[in-house]
Amino acid sequence: MPSKDKIAYFYDGDVGNVYFGPNHPMKPHRLCMTHHLVLSYELHKKMEIYRPHKAYPVELAQFHSADYVEFLHRITPDTQHLFADELARYNLGEDCPVFENLFEFCQIYAGGTIDAARRLNHQLCDIAINWAGGLHHAKKCGASGFCYINDLVLGILELLKFHARVLYIDIDIHHGDGVEEAFYFTDRVMTVSFHKYGDMFFPGTGDIKEIGEREGKYYAINVPLKDGIDDASFTRLFKTIIAKVVETYLPGVIVLQCGADSLAGDRLGCFNLSIEGHSECVKFVKKFNLPLLVTGGGGYTKENVARCWTVETGVLLDTELPNEIPDNEYIKYFSPDYTLKTQNGNIVYVSAKSIIHFVVKNESNLDKWTSV
Numbered sequence: 001m002p003s004k005d006k007i008a009y010f011y012d013g014d015v016g017n018v019y020f021g022p023n024h025p026m027k028p029h030r031l032c033m034t035h036h037l038v039l040s041y042e043l044h045k046k047m048e049i050y051r052p053h054k055a056y057p058v059e060l061a062q063f064h065s066a067d068y069v070e071f072l073h074r075i076t077p078d079t080q081h082l083f084a085d086e087l088a089r090y091n092l093g094e095d096c097p098v099f100e101n102l103f104e105f106c107q108i109y110a111g112g113t114i115d116a117a118r119r120l121n122h123q124l125c126d127i128a129i130n131w132a133g134g135l136h137h138a139k140k141c142g143a144s145g146f147c148y149i150n151d152l153v154l155g156i157l158e159l160l161k162f163h164a165r166v167l168y169i170d171i172d173i174h175h176g177d178g179v180e181e182a183f184y185f186t187d188r189v190m191t192v193s194f195h196k197y198g199d200m201f202f203p204g205t206g207d208i209k210e211i212g213e214r215e216g217k218y219y220a221i222n223v224p225l226k227d228g229i230d231d232a233s234f235t236r237l238f239k240t241i242i243a244k245v246v247e248t249y250l251p252g253v254i255v256l257q258c259g260a261d262s263l264a265g266d267r268l269g270c271f272n273l274s275i276e277g278h279s280e281c282v283k284f285v286k287k288f289n290l291p292l293l294v295t296g297g298g299g300y301t302k303e304n305v306a307r308c309w310t311v312e313t314g315v316l317l318d319t320e321l322p323n324e325i326p327d328n329e330y331i332k333y334f335s336p337d338y339t340l341k342t343q344n345g346n347i348v349y350v351s352a353k354s355i356i357h358f359v360v361k362n363e364s365n366l367d368k369w370t371s372v
C-alpha cells in the first residue's frame with residue numbers, strides 16, 4: 001500500500017565534505033553514502049527533497065549562548081592556537097575538534113532540523129527527515145561528544161511555538177543528555193532516552209533515577225542498558241515504554257533521534273541490534289500517526305549507518321526495499337555482498353539474562369507500569 005503521508009527530506013551535499021581529523025570516529029561522509037543509497041532505491045521520487053537553509057547565528061542563539069556561537073563562527077584551524085582558554089571553556093579539543101568549515105557544517109545540520117520543524121508546524125508535511133541532525137550532546141555554552149550545536153533542542157523550541165507538548169525519543173546508544181538538560185524543568189517536553197549505561201560509557205549520565213525536576217519532574221525517562229542487548233529485548237522495552245508514554249502524555253508531535261551506533265558491529269557501540277530491530281522502533285513510532293521529525297545521530301561503522309537510515313527512509317515511506325543494493329556510484333562501500341540488511345557476522349550472541357539492566361522502579365515515573 002503506497003503511503004498517503006507527505007514526507008519532507010532535507011539534505012545538503014556539502015555536509016558530508018567536512019573532516020573531523022585522522023582516527024576521529026565521526027565521519028560525515030556517511031551522510032553522502034546514505035543519500036546515494038536513498039537515491040539508488042529511487043526513494044527521492046516518493047518524497048519532497050529540500051536543501052536546508054544555513055541557520056543564522058541568531059537562530060543558533062535561541063538555545064546557545066551568543067558568545068559560544070560567536071566563537072564557533074570565528075575560530076579556524078589556523079587561528080585556534082591563539083585561543084587556548086576559549087577552546088577549553090567551550091570544550092573544543094579531541095572529541096570536538098576545530099576543523100575547516102566547522103561553522104558552516106553546524107549551520108547546515110541545524111538548518112535542516114529547524115526547517116523540518118517549521119514545515120511540520122505549518123502542516124506542509126506529515127514526516128520530516130534530517131539524517132545530518134541528531135547531535136544530542138551539545139550544551140548551551142559548549143560542545144560535547146562530537147556535537148557543537150544542538151539541532152534537536154533548536155527544532156523542539158520551534159515545535160513548541162505550535163504544540164503544547166513535544167515527545168523526544170532517542171535510540172542512539174549514548175544518553176541524550178543535551179536535550180534532556182535543556183528541558184529538564186518543563187513538562188512541555190518529555191524526553192525518553194535508551195542508552196548504554198555504566199563502565200564509564202560516555203557521557204556517564206542517564207541513570208534510571210534521573211526523572212526531571214520541578215515542573216519537569218516525571219517528564220524525563222531514562223532506560224539504562226548493558227552491553228549486548230538484542231532485537232527482542234530492545235524492541236519489547238521500546239514498544240512497552242513508548243506506547244504507555246504516548247497514551248498518557250498525548251504529545252502533539254514526536255521527535256525521533258535514530259543514532260545508528262546502537263547497531264551491532266558499531267565502532268563505538270556495544271549493542272546487538274540488527275537493522276531490522278532498529279527500524280522496527282521507527283515503524284512503531286510512525287504508527288501513532290502524529291507529526292514526526294526524524295534525525296540521525298551517532299553511527300560509526302559507516303556502511304551500516306547508510307544501510308540503516310536508508311531502510312528507515314523506506315519505513316517512513318511505507319516502502320519495502322529489495323535486499324540487493326541497486327548499482328550506484330557508492331556500491332563499492334557495500335561489498336562483498338552488496339545487500340541492505342546487517343551482516344550476521346555483526347551479531348554477537350550472549351545470554352539474554354545478563355543484559356537487561358532495566359528494572360521498573362516504584363519511585364520512578366514508571367510506577368504505574370506493571371511489567372516490562
Ligand code: ZLS
Pocket residue numbers: 022023024025094095134135136137144145146147172174175201202259261268297298299
Ligand atoms: O552520541 O568518552 C569520551 C570522553 C573521553 C574519552 C575520549 N577522549 C578523546 C576524550 C575524553 C571521555 N568521549 C566519547 C564521545 C562519544 C560521542 C558520541 C556522540 C553521539 O553518537 C552523537 C553524535 C568518545 N568515544 C570515543 C571517542 N570519544 C573517541 C575515539 C577515538 C578518538 C580519536 C579522535 C578523538 C581522539 C582520538 C577520539 C575520540
Ligand code: CA
Pocket residue numbers: 170171172173174175176193194195
Ligand atoms: Ca539514547
Ligand code: ZN
Pocket residue numbers: 172173174259261297298299
Ligand atoms: Zn551515540
